Amino acid sequence: MSSLLSTLRLADAFGSLGTEFSTPQQPTPLPNPKLIAFDQSCMNLLGIPEEFAQQAEFAELFSGNLVLPESTPRAAVYSGHQFGVWAGQLGDGRAILLGELAGNEIQLKGAGPTPYSRMGDGRAVLRSSIREFLCSAAMVGLGIPTTRALCITASDYMVMREQPESTAVVTRVAPSFVRFGSFEHWFYRDDLPALRTLADHVIGKYFPELLNSDSPYAALLREVTKRTAELVAHWQTVGFMHGVLNTDNMSILGLTLDYGPFGFMEAFNPQHICNHSDHQGRYSYAMQPQIGEWNCYALGQALLPLIGTVEDTTAALSQYKEVFELKLAELWQAKLGLATRQDGDTELVAALLKVMQRNQLDFTYFFRQLSHLGTAQSDRDNVLRDLCVDRESLDQWLLQYRQRLASEGSQDAARQTRMKQVNPKFVLRNYLAQQAIEAAQKNDFSEIQTLQTLLAKPFDEHEQHESYAALPPDWGRALSVSCSS
Known part of the structure; x- marks a missing residue:
């Protein structure tokens, strides 16, 4: 074990509650694991030096193949209502808690079966692991409370879902995974x-x-x-x-x-x-x-x-x-760039959502374009109008919106700056995640890295990656996602 790894000391606060709350469970080794992505900001949160990621033992540790001497991996028990129906006992069926570091629990998702796997194989597939890794990063970038994802380790080991798929482990981080x-x-x-x-x-x-x-x-x-x-x-x-x-x-x-x-x-x-x-x-x-x-x-x-x-x-x-x-x-007040709260604002938002629904406006793209709108009509209006089938409905709302802006003396430059700080240009669209997944399945991880960069700062322009902020292609609108992973 390297000197760097030997400095890691994982606490076991959750394990101290007793064996009725969790079961000690060693991870099942993942054949030939390779590190395909890691989040440097999450490593900083944990106090893990960047050079850790360059060592072969990093992938071994965060795939479950290497267990630190003082670590007692464990799987937690819990129950729950699923789709509104009491499901009884559930538990960490494929997640194994390694311990706690810098006030955060570190958990391996996809590290093999546990006593709570309910006949499952305890594995996660590369597809779902990439989606979780990227969406965790996206939520951090958006400022939304979330668990974190430290890294993904992948393997050529296959499991059966709807079809055979390669496996991976995503390392999750949170102060607590209690539910x-x-x-x-x-x-x-x-x-x-x-x-x-x-x-x-x-x-x-x-x-x-x-x-x-x-x-x-x-x-x-x-x-x-x-x-x-x-x-x-x-x-x-x-x-x-x-x-x-x-x-x-x-x-x-x-x-x-x-x-x-x-x-x-x-x-x-x-x-x-x-x-x-x-x-x-x-x-x-x-x-x-x-x-x-x-x-x-x-x-x-x-x-x-x-x-x-x-x-x-x-x-x-x-x-x-x-x-x-x-x-x-x-939050709506911020998205619309309103400096004050006034009577009628709730109705203004409700009217906008009706316009968006009527015209099936793209949520992220519309609000980002709205962030460029001025108090006077301009060519920017046409960018929004061209998104609509029923342009009149949008025109009527824009008239109300501009009247509302005028009521507080809104200044375009300051308002536009504020709106761009809360209306993201980039989100993890399903088709972008799918492109990253398909590339990764061919051992090309560049799309993951690009998305990491964009999602870490989703409000920035990133002009060299303009296509990632565009409306989704037709094939991307038809993507469907299930619970299978």
Whole structure:
């Protein structure tokens, strides 16, 4: 083992809770792993020197082939509601926690079977690993709370999904991977001591300021509800769709967790379903705010025995709508470049979304182009009008918008600068991810690197990569993503 690797010391805070919360589990070695991408900013977060990535042992460590002497890899147990139905015990079926470094847990996703694999092979495929790696980076660049992805190691080892696919391990990083379903597990097992142990761990480690409240458990629910409401508001205003918002995919820290069949809205349709396994549309774009609240109530049910009364539990949950609506209004205000909040702003946004839906306007492209608009009509109007089938509907809205800008004396240059700082030019469109995947399957990782650069600073112009900000090609609009990975 190199001297650099020997300096890594992983803590095991989650393991200290006891064997009922997780099972020690050694990763299954991945044949001939190779490092195909890493995130330097995430390495900086962990305090890992850049030269680590140049060593062969880096790929061995983060594929699970090499385990540090003081590390006790483990898989966590949890349960959850999936598509609104109680699914019972679940758990880390292909994720193995290595330990904690610099206040962050490091987890290998795709490192082989665990006791919670439910007959699965415990592996992740290259396709899904690239999507998670890139979308984690995209969310960081957008300023949206998320788990991180440190690196991807890949192998020629094949597994069967809809067809044979090559495997990979994505190394995920977060302060905690505890989920709503982690609490549901002990509630539905009627194990109050374990429920209390987990809650005390989460409060003491991540929310110590809540220890001074009259009811720390109610305060925990209130804080998680607030974070979740604000997270979903962020998603809505960048057009992000998670795709599978089961309670076992909800972070107790309010982070975007578990990137599966996600998507960024293109042609605007509130009913759009990004997961073709979601036959009822439970996790459509329009449903995400309601599902976020539903999941908080599921967590509230689990915490009820600790909180003590239905009234206190309901009070902690009741803020969801208000927090969501306030955050949503704040974010829309920024996207439209409004310096003040006025009566009628909610209606102005609603009218815009109707225009976007009527004309199936591309979410990211439209708002970026709107960021260039002036208070006086110009050729920039034609750029927006040319996107529309019903130009009159857009013209009517632009008239209202300009009147609203005039009401606060908006100055074009300052407003345009602000809008470009919140309306990204680049997002991880499905077709861009697919191009990177297909290139990687041919051992060409340059597209991953290009997307890393763009997604790390999605508000910058990156003029040499203008094509990555263009409207998607026809074939890209037809891509479909499922839960299979």
